[in-house]
Amino acid sequence: MTLTPTGDLIADAASRHVGIGAFNVLHLETAEGIVAAAERADLPVILQISENCVTYHGSLEPIALACLALARESSARVAVHLDHAEDERLALQAIDLGFGSVMFDASKLDYDANVAATRRVTEYAHRHGIVVEAELGEIGGKDGAHAPGVRTDPDEAVAFVAATGVDALAVAVGSSHAMTTREASLDLDLISRLHSALTVPLVLHGSSGVADDVIAAAIRAGMTKINVSTHLNGFFTRAIRDYLEENPTVVDSRKYLSAGRAALSSEAERLLELFAHQSEGRSA
Numbered sequence: 451m452t453l454t455p456t457g458d459l460i461a462d463a464a465s466r467h468v469g470i471g472a473f474n475v476l477h478l479e480t481a482e483g484i485v486a487a488a489e490r491a492d493l494p495v496i497l498q499i500s501e502n503c504v505t506y507h508g509s510l511e512p513i514a515l516a517c518l519a520l521a522r523e524s525s526a527r528v529a530v531h532l533d534h535a536e537d538e539r540l541a542l543q544a545i546d547l548g549f550g551s552v553m554f555d556a557s558k559l560d561y562d563a564n565v566a567a568t569r570r571v572t573e574y575a576h577r578h579g580i581v582v583e584a585e586l587g588e589i590g591g592k593d594g595a596h597a598p599g600v601r602t603d604p605d606e607a608v609a610f611v612a613a614t615g616v617d618a619l620a621v622a623v624g625s626s627h628a629m630t631t632r633e634a635s636l637d638l639d640l641i642s643r644l645h646s647a648l649t650v651p652l653v654l655h656g657s658s659g660v661a662d663d664v665i666a667a668a669i670r671a672g673m674t675k676i677n678v679s680t681h682l683n684g685f686f687t688r689a690i691r692d693y694l695e696e697n698p699t700v701v702d703s704r705k706y707l708s709a710g711r712a713a714l715s716s717e718a719e720r721l722l723e724l725f726a727h728q729s730e731g732r733s734a
Contacts (some may be wrong), residue, residue, distance in 0.1 A: 453521040456529035457581040459494045460675055464651045469669040469725030472653075473718055474533060474679035475564035476503060479707050481517050483715035488526035488570065490715075493722045495526065498533040498677065501540060510540060516546050518635075527573050531583075533677070538625040541571050545580050552655075553583040553620065561606075567583035581617035583653055583675075586610050587692060601640055604647040611650055618675060619644075620653040623668075636664055638671045645672025653677065662724055669728035682714050689713035 463470040475481045475497050488495035497517045497691055504510045507547040514530070519530035532544035532552040541552045554571040564586075572582045586602050602621040611619060621644055624636040636654075651674035657665060657680035665676060693700075693709040700706060 452524075453518060453525065453548075454527040454529050454550065455579075455581075456496055456531050456549075457534075457570045457617060458653050459496060459527060459529050460581070462494075466672045467670075468479045468728055469665070469674060469676045470494060470496065471718070471722045471725050472498050472531060472533075472675050472677045473682060473721075474498045474500055475513065475517055476506070476676070476683065477513070478516055479711040480682070481513075481520055483686075483711040484682075484718050485520050485524050485526065487715045487718035487722060488528060489524060491501075491526075491719045493526070493726050494528070495673070495718075495722060496529045496531050497521065498531045498553075498679075499544075500533040500679075501535050501537065504540065510543055511547065513551070518548060526589065538567060538571055542574055545575050545578050549580065551583060551617075553574075553585070555585050557585040562612075565610065568616060572615045572617075576615065582615075583618040583620060583709055584614060584616040585612070585620040585655070586622075594684045596598045596682060604640075604643050607644060608647050611648060615645070616650065618651045618653050619648060620655050620677075623654070636660060636668050638667055641668055641671040641673060651675060657681070666724065666728045669725060676721075678721060681716060681719075682718055686710040686714040701734060 459470055473484045473495060481497055484495055485499060499513060499517060503513065507513045517530050529550040532541060532549050534553055534555045535541040536555050541554045544552050552575060554568055556567040559567065568584045575582045586607055600622050607619060608623065614732055623640050650673055653675040654668055654673045655677045657678045658674050689705045690710040693706040
């Protein structure tokens, strides 16, 4: 295959009523592990680079070019996506670099300002043939800013999509970012109502805190793009800890990073297969 437009992967998953994994990249090893998982599973995947990842690396271009190169060389269908960009300039840079999509996150702004900023990014992206994801109804856990019980209103979501022209919408339905336990309770009825009301695919953020069976139910209720970061990072980190405990004299970082990459990759493969086999019971 080759680098694949994100819009194609999401549209295909939505048409088949299944989920597609969108996994966050922290560094090259995570990107390699994710792509290898997609190849073994023979399933598509979305590599996500967040604004936090860009801050860690100091700039977007080096990690972006590495992910784009991995996608081009892969036998799987791989898209590259900018996740949670609050900086408009960063979103435009990702578009110019050839990303398949950007998630512009103006959810901390009031509604009118969110609409205006998101529309600007969307208009620029569409001129370049790139799709845009946005967020409405702030999802918990990000930077500690969340009022308990916040949910996306379906009527407001319809108006927001119409006003901004976005191609996918991340909605607040009970998940929370950066959870290390998988005990979040999702509002499946709300997911179903949002799915029925909207013409664009729904995105579940904070999926690391959601158990397998609940994610499966969410996909059947209408979720399409399933974002995962913290859960996979846990596999990576635990494998490195175990390796260093068993090999305390090792100094070659490739050895323990390989262990982390392999553990993350195995779990990423399992999740891709879980998401891809949940069409039964979803309404069209």
